[in-house]
Amino acid sequence: MTRMWKVAIAAAALTFPALPASAAGTLDQVKSKGFIQCGVSQGIIGYSAPNDKGEWSGFDVDYCRALAAAIFNDPNKVKFTPLSTKDRFTALQSGEVDILSRNTTWTLDRDTKLGLNFVGTTYYDGQGFMVKKSMKINSALELSGASVCTQTGTTTELNLADYFRNNKMKYEVVAFATVDETIKAYESGRCDVLTTDASQLYSTRLKLASPDDHVILPEIISKEPLGPVVRHGDDQWFDIAKWTFFAMLDAEELGVSSKNVEEMKKSTNPEIRRLLGVEGSLGEGLGLTNDWIVRIVSKVGNYGEVFDRNLGAGSKLKIDRGYNRLWTKGGIQYAPPVR
Amino acid sequence: MTDIASPAPKRERSSLLTNPRTRSLLIQGVLFVAVAVALWFFISNGRANLAARNIATGFGFLEQSSGFDISQSLIRYDDTATYGRVFFVGLLNTLLVSGIGIVFATIIGFAVGIARLSKNWLLSKLAEVYVEVIRNLPLLFQILFWYLGVLAAMPAARQSLSLFGLAYVNNRGVVLARPIFGEGSDIVGLALLAGIILAAAMRWWAHRRQMQTGQPFPVIKTALALIFGLPLLAFAATGAPISIEWPELRGFNFSGGIRVLPEFVALLIALSTYTASFIAEIVRAGIMAVSRGQTEAAESLGLRPGPILRLVVVPQALRVIIPPLTSQYLNLTKNSSLGVAIGYPDFFAVFAGTTLNQTGQAIEIIAMTMAVYLTISLITSALMNIYNRRMALVER
Numbered sequence: 001m002t003r004m005w006k007v008a009i010a011a012a013a014l015t016f017p018a019l020p021a022s023a024a025g026t027l028d029q030v031k032s033k034g035f036i037q038c039g040v041s042q043g044i045i046g047y048s049a050p051n052d053k054g055e056w057s058g059f060d061v062d063y064c065r066a067l068a069a070a071i072f073n074d075p076n077k078v079k080f081t082p083l084s085t086k087d088r089f090t091a092l093q094s095g096e097v098d099i100l101s102r103n104t105t106w107t108l109d110r111d112t113k114l115g116l117n118f119v120g121t122t123y124y125d126g127q128g129f130m131v132k133k134s135m136k137i138n139s140a141l142e143l144s145g146a147s148v149c150t151q152t153g154t155t156t157e158l159n160l161a162d163y164f165r166n167n168k169m170k171y172e173v174v175a176f177a178t179v180d181e182t183i184k185a186y187e188s189g190r191c192d193v194l195t196t197d198a199s200q201l202y203s204t205r206l207k208l209a210s211p212d213d214h215v216i217l218p219e220i221i222s223k224e225p226l227g228p229v230v231r232h233g234d235d236q237w238f239d240i241a242k243w244t245f246f247a248m249l250d251a252e253e254l255g256v257s258s259k260n261v262e263e264m265k266k267s268t269n270p271e272i273r274r275l276l277g278v279e280g281s282l283g284e285g286l287g288l289t290n291d292w293i294v295r296i297v298s299k300v301g302n303y304g305e306v307f308d309r310n311l312g313a314g315s316k317l318k319i320d321r322g323y324n325r326l327w328t329k330g331g332i333q334y335a336p337p338v339r
Numbered sequence: 340m341t342d343i344a345s346p347a348p349k350r351e352r353s354s355l356l357t358n359p360r361t362r363s364l365l366i367q368g369v370l371f372v373a374v375a376v377a378l379w380f381f382i383s384n385g386r387a388n389l390a391a392r393n394i395a396t397g398f399g400f401l402e403q404s405s406g407f408d409i410s411q412s413l414i415r416y417d418d419t420a421t422y423g424r425v426f427f428v429g430l431l432n433t434l435l436v437s438g439i440g441i442v443f444a445t446i447i448g449f450a451v452g453i454a455r456l457s458k459n460w461l462l463s464k465l466a467e468v469y470v471e472v473i474r475n476l477p478l479l480f481q482i483l484f485w486y487l488g489v490l491a492a493m494p495a496a497r498q499s500l501s502l503f504g505l506a507y508v509n510n511r512g513v514v515l516a517r518p519i520f521g522e523g524s525d526i527v528g529l530a531l532l533a534g535i536i537l538a539a540a541m542r543w544w545a546h547r548r549q550m551q552t553g554q555p556f557p558v559i560k561t562a563l564a565l566i567f568g569l570p571l572l573a574f575a576a577t578g579a580p581i582s583i584e585w586p587e588l589r590g591f592n593f594s595g596g597i598r599v600l601p602e603f604v605a606l607l608i609a610l611s612t613y614t615a616s617f618i619a620e621i622v623r624a625g626i627m628a629v630s631r632g633q634t635e636a637a638e639s640l641g642l643r644p645g646p647i648l649r650l651v652v653v654p655q656a657l658r659v660i661i662p663p664l665t666s667q668y669l670n671l672t673k674n675s676s677l678g679v680a681i682g683y684p685d686f687f688a689v690f691a692g693t694t695l696n697q698t699g700q701a702i703e704i705i706a707m708t709m710a711v712y713l714t715i716s717l718i719t720s721a722l723m724n725i726y727n728r729r730m731a732l733v734e735r
């Protein structure tokens with residue numbers, strides 16, 4: 001019932017008059033309270049999970065830290081709210097969090113009917129299936145009749161229904177409210193298959209007792225563009241959120257990283273000079289300082305560094321960057337220019 | 340309320356405010372207006388806020404197709420059905436687990452409560468241990484225990500435990516043989532119905548005869564003969580129209596037969612055993628509230644312990660038992676929403692959970708959810724109140 005109360009209270013909050021504070025922009029509110037309230041997942045290694053020191057870390061977490069660095073010059077001025085798939089949108093709508101950075105798929109329905117704005121695609125993903133090796137299954141098309149564990153309130157359960165119907169296969173879905181319940185049911189043998197976004201399958205596999213006994217099937221059955229989300233109606237905040245992400249991509253593209261950002265300020269390349277606020281006053285247009293990108297890159301890093309540290313070669317997950325390589329390197333990550 | 344007969348004592352200038360009748364009307368009126376204004380305030384604010392944030396409102400979503408599947412449904416459902424249908428699928432799943440849970444909890448609760456008062460030391464100690472252990476462990480823990488500790492530990496589908504081929508138990512739940520009703524089976528059904536009605540009529544007649552003439556009649560034997568004999572005869576006469584579909588292992592799991600999900604079984608066991616431990620205490624208290632003299636009087640009439648309990652003690656104890664029993668039934672129904680933790684698709688999980696998330700219409704859905712639980716609770720209380728009134732002491 002506690003979950004019910006959370007949602008009920010959030011829903012009830014919407015029936016109160018907008019307080020004067022929320023009439024002000026999100027940026028002003030955030031500045032006056034001194035931190036960003038960031039909604040993350042309840043624990044997916046590599047995306048958002050507490051590390052051994054008890055600090056939140058991961059790809060989705062670092063995005064919020066970059067935002068805090070841009071605003072406060074301090075990546076630690078963030079408070080994290082772990083949200084289940086089910087509660088995440090209500091929490092954002094009701095103002096419980098300022099931004100949702102939680103492997104959330106960008107869909108038309110969510111973008112419009114839920115009153116949300118998607119900031120961009122920080123991670124191009126797709127849905128996959130994981131099974132036990134001992135079942136000797138090589139393709140998702142052999143899954144007819146299987147029991148499938150998944151999480152409720154996700155695009156995952158919708159794609160699943162589409163996929164099995166399209167391929168005229170039968171299945172049984174067992175849907176849980178949190179990752180841990182889902183994983184436990186899969187491990188206990190309740191289900192033959194666990195399904196979610198492929199990247200999360202890799203991270204979930206690390207949580208299993210013996211990761212090597214499980215395989216991820218080759219089929220990717222959907223497009224899952226994951227990205228941060230803000231509420232409708234505050235364009236300034238939406239812009240800051242978007243450009244924080246773009247700045248991290250542009251920094252990588254121009255070779256600016258946390259290691260060389262100070263030297264790069266002396267660069268003669270006009271693109272780099274604009275990026276780092278040495279020339280022009282682009283940051284002020286956003287309501288920030290002109291060195292906002294320097295703050296992001298020096299405190300958190302560029303897109304490539306963040307990816308590598310949390311998901312790529314520098315992490316336990318060792319996920320190939322694939323589509324998430326820059327467009328200049330054969331991927332589809334492409335940011336508008338800082339100018 | 341005697342002032343109809345005797346004229347109201349004349350007070351000096353009974354003003355509107357000092358008159359208790361008008362005063363209470365006035366207070367109620369003010370309260371009503373206040374509630375109405377508050378409601379209007381919340382609703383209009385809600386609408387304005389949602390509109391300002393571009394969030395969809397209204398109940399149109401109930402006609403959209405849901406796009407997700409549900410593991411257990413008593414009515415036809417697939418992912419092309421509407422959210423409106425999801426509402427009913429969830430509601431029926433909640434009613435199913437609560438309804439069966441209430442029956443089991445009552446049976447176990449009465450048995451344990453009576454056992455606890457038994458003169459048999461071992462029996463009463465066992466009942467006491469049951470009550471103390473089950474009542475003091477959190478329900479969520481017990482649900483998870485049955486689900487992950489017991490049912491998940493059953494063998495995999497290929498090594499299912501077989502109960503005489505009639506049922507199979509594995510870590511995917513229970514598979515039962517399913518009766519298939521062929522042509523002519525409605526006649527068997529009618530025969531069964533006729534048997535039940537005849538048996539009831541026969542009982543009524545036998546009771547009257549015994550009252551008038553004092554002659555007993557073998558009611559139970561005749562009733563059994565009617566209830567089982569008639570349908571059996573019809574079954575033979577129509578050429579055995581009912582056959583049985585045996586579960587068969589195919590691919591990942593059994594096909595054919597009736598599948599009972601482990602989520603359902605775990606939730607049902609946990610809810611009924613947990614609630615039973617409270618009911619047992621209520622029953623014990625109720626029986627102890629019947630004065631010892633009643634039993635002694637019955638004994639002196641020569642009644643034996645069984646009939647004393649059935650005819651003298653329990654009917655009087657019921658008057659004490661029913662009101663708190665009602666609360667237990669309501670608790671069980673509301674507790675069934677804990678099924679979300681193990682993925683049982685009850686009303687709360689599929690409607691206040693999945694549907695809310697997929698549509699994002701929190702206010703409408705939470706309001707409907709509260710209305711549903713409130714309605715279930717009010718109906719249960721109303722039924723129990725009717726029963727209570729019938730059982731209440733008829734004072735002469």
Ligand SMILES: N[C@@H](CCC(=O)N[C@@H](CS)C(=O)NCC(=O)O)C(=O)O
Nearest residue numbers: 041042043104105154155179196200
């Ligand atoms: N991208 C999908 C699904 C993403 C998703 O939430 N996946 C689950 C399964 S791994 C998850 O993140 N669980 C973590 C949690 O609930 O904290 C969506 O936006 O609906």
